[in-house]
């Protein structure tokens with residue numbers, strides 16, 4: 131699709147948006163029978179002449195008919211497609227991905243040097259299908275040949291099957307004189323918060339850039355194009371390159387490069403459905419200034435985190451500590467006073483400080499903490515002689531400690547927001563399970579937290595609990611031994 135075409139799409143946006151809403155409201159509000167008849171009317175027109183899709187229809191048929199007979203009048207038509215597409219609640223647990231090769235048939239899309247966009251789109255889509263099927267997904271392509279299919283028909287097909295994700299593949303063209311413009315752009319409808327469009331689009335964008343090394347262009351949250359706006363499942367549209375750029379155009383016709391594009395898209399889908407896990411942990415709070423800012427961002431992003439609290443600040447700001455608990459985050463104990471010399475002097479001095487903090491948290495929040503984190507981590511420069519004994523005693527008392535395996539390094543040399551984001555990215559090392567260290571006493575951490583969360587679409591962020599296998603630094607073999615950490 132060209133930049134101009136997008137403008138046209140946008141100018142029609144108001145109308146389409148309204149029509150779209152009427153359609154959605156209709157689907158939601160009307161009774162089962164009405165809904166089914168209206169779906170069938172449109173879907174049967176778009177019935178795919180595709181053996182695989184028809185096979186899927188057949189597979190679904192038995193269960194669907196059963197449900198139909200309980201809730202709806204008999205259909206007025208005996209058409210096979212009609213019956214097969216009618217009811218969709220016998221949904222397989224294997225995600226169904228619609229990979230939509232843009233344009234087709236009389237609609238060429240944009241043009242490169244003797245290259246039609248519709249052909250590149252289809253070639254890449256077929257490769258994505260292969261990759262996704264290797265990964266165990268069900269995949270549907272609205273077209274598998276060079277045929278014309280209206281956008282509305284593609285969307286209705288995906289909606290009728292209750293597909294789990296929709297990715298439309300396109301190529302770009304720059305309509306100015308500059309032939310050097312190149313790279314990948316991805317679009318999604320950011321105005322629709324009911325679908326997880328942003329995370330899908332971010333992953334497709336990020337992984338495809340990673341696999342191809344292509345120039346990273348924008349991730350646009352403003353696409354309510356037909357395919358991204360009318361779909362009922364998470365959707366995005368990726369433009370994998372510029373046909374107006376002769377070199378990129380040539381690359382895009384190369385099978386090896388197309389494979390890289392396909393691998394990136396498939397990897398993005400895979401991470402969308404099988405995310406890695408990140409535990410975001412905040413130490414040293416509650417703070418007067420920044421803990422509440424951090425809680426606001428977490429609330430907006432619907433993310434739960436873990437706070438290892440300092441007892442003396444809990445006594446100072448009990449209402450902030452209470453808010454942490456009330457909003458569903460995990461509370462653990464950090465210490466009562468953040469003074470390494472006193473804490474690690476002996477097992478007794480550690481325990482005395484710990485219980486003081488424990489009581490402060492209990493009084494302010496009602497939480498009986500199960501988790502704790504050692505100031506400086508379980509093994510640090512101040513506790514070489516005592517850490518093994520303290521760990522032994524705390525474990526015997528039933529408490530679980532968490533160190534970390536990634537860090538914002540937000541208390542080291544007062545880094546700016548950009549540096550904090552870079553530190554976070556550099557320290558996750560693609561691990562499947564990340565325990566990220568952060569501090570809710572640091573202004574820049576509060577400032578960049580939203581971007582930080584957006585930066586990791588491949589991770590699902592969760593709060594810690596006592597059932598999670600902890601991340602520990604390696605304890606020295608005997609008191610006084612050196613540690614790598």
Ligand SMILES: [Zn+2]
Nearest residue numbers: 413414505506
């Ligand atoms: Zn600390």
